[in-house]
Amino acid sequence: xxxxxxxxxxxxxxxxTTVAYHLLKPDWVLFRKAENYFSEMAYAEAIPFYTHLLxxxxxTPKLLNxxxxxxxxxxxxxxxxxxxxxxxxxxxxxxxxxxxxxxxYVAFGRFKNAIPLYQTFLQRHxxxxxxxxxxxxxxxxxxxxxxxxxEYRKALGEKK
Amino acid sequence: xxxxxxxxxxxxxxxxxxxxxxxxPAAASEEATQKFPIPPIPQGASPPESEGVKPDQVKPxxxxxxxxxxxxxxxxxxxxxxxxESIVExxxxxxxxxxxxxxxxxxxxxxxxxxxxxxxxxILEQVPPKEITGxxxxxxxxxxVAQKAxxxxxxxxxxxxxxxxxxQAVRLKLAEMLSWxxxxxxxxxxxxxILEARPDDIQVRRRYAFVLxxxxxxxEAAAELKKTLD
Numbered sequence: 001x002x003x004x005x006x007x008x009x010x011x012x013x014x015x016x017t018t019v020a021y022h023l024l025k026p027d028w029v030l031f032r033k034a035e036n037y038f039s040e041m042a043y044a045e046a047i048p049f050y051t052h053l054l055x056x057x058x059x060t061p062k063l064l065n066x067x068x069x070x071x072x073x074x075x076x077x078x079x080x081x082x083x084x085x086x087x088x089x090x091x092x093x094x095x096x097x098x099x100x101x102x103x104x105y106v107a108f109g110r111f112k113n114a115i116p117l118y119q120t121f122l123q124r125h126x127x128x129x130x131x132x133x134x135x136x137x138x139x140x141x142x143x144x145x146x147x148x149x150x151e152y153r154k155a156l157g158e159k160k
Numbered sequence: 161x162x163x164x165x166x167x168x169x170x171x172x173x174x175x176x177x178x179x180x181x182x183x184x185p186a187a188a189s190e191e192a193t194q195k196f197p198i199p200p201i202p203q204g205a206s207p208p209e210s211e212g213v214k215p216d217q218v219k220p221x222x223x224x225x226x227x228x229x230x231x232x233x234x235x236x237x238x239x240x241x242x243x244x245e246s247i248v249e250x251x252x253x254x255x256x257x258x259x260x261x262x263x264x265x266x267x268x269x270x271x272x273x274x275x276x277x278x279x280x281x282x283i284l285e286q287v288p289p290k291e292i293t294g295x296x297x298x299x300x301x302x303x304x305v306a307q308k309a310x311x312x313x314x315x316x317x318x319x320x321x322x323x324x325x326x327x328q329a330v331r332l333k334l335a336e337m338l339s340w341x342x343x344x345x346x347x348x349x350x351x352x353x354i355l356e357a358r359p360d361d362i363q364v365r366r367r368y369a370f371v372l373x374x375x376x377x378x379x380e381a382a383a384e385l386k387k388t389l390d
Contacts, residue, residue, distance in 0.1 A: 153233070
């Protein structure tokens with residue numbers, strides 16, 4: 001008798017805690033839903049949750065980053081650009097945002113904007129050969145062939 | 161008894177935590193961010209001579225292999241006319257990827273620009289004929305002309321012109337080559353097509369006049385030469 005009462009009360013506590021969490025922290029619940037979609041790469045489904053949260057004033061670096069990424073994944077580059085520019089305004093040293101924003105600039109053919117971002121990223125991550133090759137490509141597309149050659153050589157582990 | 165109590169307690173404590181944390185595997189979301197595709201390069205955003213990325217060869221989010229980077233380096237070196245260095249890089253690429261026909265063709269072009277027609281010809285001979293299309297047909301024909309192998313060059317120019325009838329520069333090459341073979345009527349026919357498209361091209365008209373002279377059509381040649389003086 002005592003045992004079943006204890007079990008029932010524990011279950012009740014658990015359920016009440018859950019309900020209380022949903023009532024007291026609705027933003028976090030929405031954020032978890034959005035994160036669920038994001039982790040399943042269901043970016044289009046994640047976006048409305050993220051934007052709703054942003055409008056309600058719930059803003060975390062992770063949310064911004066994932067919203068930006070979701071925008072890129074769904075081809076909404078203009079929106080993604082705004083998000084990543086916003087991230088970099090707040091945290092200018094965020095390498096992942098630098099890379100994403102540079103990639104977006106490249107998608108728009110704004111190579112001049114992309115180049116300094118890739119270069120700054122590489123100052124912090126000189127071993128990232130993929131980004132170095134991207135920089136080399138963008139330099140090449142900008143007609144800056146000599147600089148592109150230097151970057152290709154570095155990416156290939158050659159100093160020349 | 162004791163163990164079932166512990167199980168119940170654990171269940172009660174973990175239930176809210178599970179509800180809150182389910183679906184936020186940090187590693188999974190991080191992986192999604194890292195593997196996120198690089199946006200494709202818009203059409204026409206790059207200068208015409210620098211083709212850059214080969215999107216079909218590098219899947220989004222995949223690491224760019226060394227041979228792709230080296231191939232791009234070989235191309236860029238050719239843009240700045242560092243042909244010797246470019247060829248070295250093409251050789252390295254082809255050592256790793258001997259079946260890469262496109263790289264072979266490009267290397268042949270670089271060899272041609274460098275003035276090494278023999279090596280360019282040798283490379284192109286390794287390319288399956290069905291792969292020799294478009295500009296490569298012209299390159300191959302040019303190389304054959306340089307070796308005075310006119311009968312082999314002729315079908316290549318003609319095949320190219322079938323697909324690019326507006327390319328008067330290549331038509332001029334064919335017209336001149338035909339005249340060197342003393343195929344005057346065929347040559348003059350090509351010259352007429354060029355002049356129809358470019359009636360004010362004095363240089364072409366003069367060449368046309370010379371072929372008329374070689375064909376023994378002196379009166380017509382004189383008339384054409386007069387036109388170039390008006």
